[in-house]
Amino acid sequence: MRRPGGAGRAPQEAAAWRRQAENVSIVRDDWGIAHVLGRTDADAVFGMIYAQAEDDFNRIETNYLNAMGRLAEAEASPRSTATCA
Helix, strand or coil, rough: CCCCCCCCCHHHCCCHHHHCCCCCCEEEEECCCCCEEEECCCHHHHHHHHHHHHHHHHHHHHHHHHHHHHHHHHHCCCCHCCCCC
């Protein structure tokens, strides 16, 4: 499914994410705990979500698929999706 705006939208979104990332600093301590600093609350939340994605993207993806109602598609085995003949 394509979103309105077409292919030209992706570079604009990527540029916006890069600009937001410039306002964030993520430092990990000796135990790997992310300490996030941002110019604004929104920047800090962006950094927190980025750090979470670095740590546990599988959980984020699973939660997203579940919310979209498509978790069974991703977790189904090839045999369970084969059609009966």
